[in-house]
Amino acid sequence: MxxxxxxxxxxxxxxxxxxxxxxxxxxxxxxxxxxKELTNLGGMTVTAFFEKLSSKELDYGWIEGSPTFKKLVAKFYQKIPTANVLQTNGSTGANMLALYALLNPGDHVVTTFPTYQQLYDIPRSLGAHVDFVRLEEAANWQLDLEKLAAVVTPATKIICLNNANNPTGTLLDRIALERVAAIARKADAYVVVDEVYSPLVDSDDFVSIADVYEKGIATNSLSKTYSLPGLRIGWIASPDSEIVNLFRKYRDYTLISSGVLDDELAVLALSNRxxxxxxxxxxxxxxxxxxxxxxxxxxxxxxxxxxxxxxxxxxxxxxxxxxxxxxxxxxxxxxxxxxxxxxxxxxxxxxxxxxxxxxxxxxxxxxxxxxxxxxx
Ligand SMILES: Cc1ncc(COP(=O)(O)O)c(C=O)c1O
The missing domain is CATH 3.90.1150.10 (Aspartate Aminotransferase, domain 1)
Structure with missing residues (x-):
């Protein structure tokens, strides 16, 4: 459906x-x-960078992202083996992959409102029922965890969050995220968190869902924090290897690979993080x-x-x-x-x-x- x-x-x-x-x-x-700024960060001119790549075949390249890319990304997490990182077409591609792979018609999804529209309208389009926890400006747009606990049921398949949240710019810190994980654990639900806005300062407050919850799924990309939306490179990561294998299956149908050149530029960016x-x-x-x-x-x-x-x-x-x-x-x-x-x-x-x-x-x-x- x-x-x-x-x-x-x-x-x-x-x-x-x-x-x-x-x-x-x-x-x-x-x-x-x-x-030019990107290649200069790596100590190269644009010409030198492309010269280095000039005999590279433009085949599909590394299907899941190059080993270097995957290794560089895995280092951001405490509990993610390199094998559990898959490259995607931006964070939008990663969100789509997670939702498409996990959801069936009639499934129950909980998210916040407002948030990034992908996180509720893709589930709805796949026939899921979405319940919202409203973020209140009077509460500084902070997620009310008691309200979340009241909406999540044993039938909930996914809690979808955006941390930090677009559009409000507010953050769920480590303690709040651990409470989200506890709520999800009770329901045996997945937690998908779009972490494309991981904060640039006070980052001790920030922790990835992939490091606090065994069924946590983190999505991210080079588009926001890294200033490279034009590369269209993102990733999905989870400590749950079974779910990563499910993503591999769906990814073969929806992406194949992100392209040789984009991967090279992504590696250059992450090496100069x-x-x-x-x-x-x-x-x-x-x-x-x-x-x-x-x-x-x-x-x-x-x-x-x-x-x-x-x-x-x-x-x-x-x-x-x-x-x-x-x-x-x-x-x-x-x-x-x-x-x-x-x-x-x-x-x-x-x-x-x-x-x-x-x-x-x-x-x-x-x-x-x-x-x-x-x-x-
Ligand atoms: C929460 C969120 N996720 C994903 C995206 C898109 O990211 P990407 O360029 O990585 O696909 C945006 C862009 O506005 C966003 O706000």
């Missing part, structure tokens, strides 16, 4: 408007690296400071500060709906946000503050100007 899938709110919005933006402060990645993280920590810290100062002076905007991750969700105190506000903002100023409606949360907007500093500063200044029309 396949049910027609809903439109993907945030992607639909971005596909329609992002090319018109002059000040794009909507995106949830950290300012992307250029090919510390340099990329250093660059990106600075962007997150500096730009968050700009946002904090802006919020202090902007009476029509409130924000639960994101946990050093590049997505944030502002509340708009305006007498207009968020969708038409965001359209008129773009048309009049060239500034792009994502309306909260795209995440099912009206009167909010996603502010992607990890673009280049100038774009952020000019974008926020123009947003302020545009908000002043409501003061008259």
């Amino acid at each position: 396949v049910i027609e899938i809903a439109k993907f709110g945030v992607e639909e919005w971005l596909n329609k408007w992002e090319k018109e933006a002059r000040y794009d402060i909507s995106q949830s990645s950290i300012a992307a690296l250029t090919l 510390a340099k990329i993280l250093q660059r990106n920590q600075k962007i997150v810290i500096d730009n968050l400071e700009i946002v904090k100062k802006w919020i202090e002076k902007e009476p029509r905007v409130e924000l639960v500060l994101p946990k050093n991750v590049p997505t944030s969700f502002i509340k708009l105190d305006i007498p207009e709906d968020d969708y038409s506000f965001c359209v008129s903002l773009l048309k009049n100023t060239g500034v792009l946000l994502v309306p909260g409606t795209a995440f099912g949360v009206p009167q909010h907007a996603r502010l992607g503050y990890c673009c280049d500093k100038k774009t952020l500063e000019q974008g926020l200044a123009l947003l302020t100007q545009h908000l002043r029309k409501f003061d008259k």
Whole structure:
């Protein structure tokens, strides 16, 4: 049973408007690296990098990702053997793989609202029944674990989470995640966590589900924390070898491999991880400071500060709906946000503050100007 899938709110919005933006402060990645910057991090020019690869056959390459890629990724976890890492087409590909492989019609899935739409609309399209635990702004968008425990039943197949959460930017720390694992263990449910926004600072707070739960499934990619969404490289990892074998089976039908060149570039990025993280920590810290100062002076905007991750969700105190506000903002100023409606949360907007500093500063200044029309 396949049910027609809903439109993907945030992607639909971005596909329609992002090319018109002059000040794009909507995106949830950290300012992307250029090919030159990436090869330079590895001490090579672009020419030298491609020269080195020039006699490489463009066959399917390593099916699960190269051994080096898998080894570099496995090192991020405490309990994941290299064999239990599979390369995917981004984190979206990893989420799709997990959900497609695990779910049957009638299965029960629990997730939060808001969250990344993939995590509930793919299950629904596969015929699963999805229950939500609502994240409340008054509770700083933090997951209420008692509410979660009340919704999970012995019939629950998967708890799906996004940690840190898009759009709110809030984090489930180690203690909270261990409690999620305990709730799931009681129901013998899997926990799929999209960890594409692992935080760049205070990372002691962050732990992967793959390291706290034996039926935990972590998905991740190079798109956000590593500033390389154009590579389309992600991965899925679990300590449960049986489930990884199931993913292998489904992956043969949906991907085969991620391509020789992308794998090479991914290995280059992961081998220079510390340099990329250093660059990106600075962007997150500096730009968050700009946002904090802006919020202090902007009476029509409130924000639960994101946990050093590049997505944030502002509340708009305006007498207009968020969708038409965001359209008129773009048309009049060239500034792009994502309306909260795209995440099912009206009167909010996603502010992607990890673009280049100038774009952020000019974008926020123009947003302020545009908000002043409501003061008259
Ligand atoms: C939670 C979440 N997962 C996955 C993605 C897409 O990631 P990728 O580029 O790795 O497919 C996004 C992008 O916005 C996201 O917010």
